Amino acid sequence: MLHKPATNTGTDKAAAKKAKLGVKMFFVYTLVYSGFVLIGLTKPEIMGLELIGGQNIAIIYGFGLIVLAIIMGFVYNYFCTRMENKMNKN
Numbered sequence: 001m002l003h004k005p006a007t008n009t010g011t012d013k014a015a016a017k018k019a020k021l022g023v024k025m026f027f028v029y030t031l032v033y034s035g036f037v038l039i040g041l042t043k044p045e046i047m048g049l050e051l052i053g054g055q056n057i058a059i060i061y062g063f064g065l066i067v068l069a070i071i072m073g074f075v076y077n078y079f080c081t082r083m084e085n086k087m088n089k090n
Helices: 015-042 057-087
Strands: 050-052
Touching (some): 050 057
16 A cells, blocks of 8 residues: 655745755855864864863864754754745745
8 A cells, every 4th residue: 555645745846945055054064074174184182172161172163063063954944944935835
């Protein structure tokens, strides 16, 4: 027995714009992550410096990357929802 979607979603007219936004956000995150890797490869002693609350830069930067990914996910969802609502009106 085949399972079909509960609703007919039709064509997503915002798909191209959502893809563009996703690619742009991917490159922003890649740039920030590349900074983390570059510091780790070229100046690993910097990663050991204590910064906030006795935590070293590696820990703060690493958690910052996780938080950035979560925030970017919410931002992506917000803008994609707005695009869908605007472009997929019947």
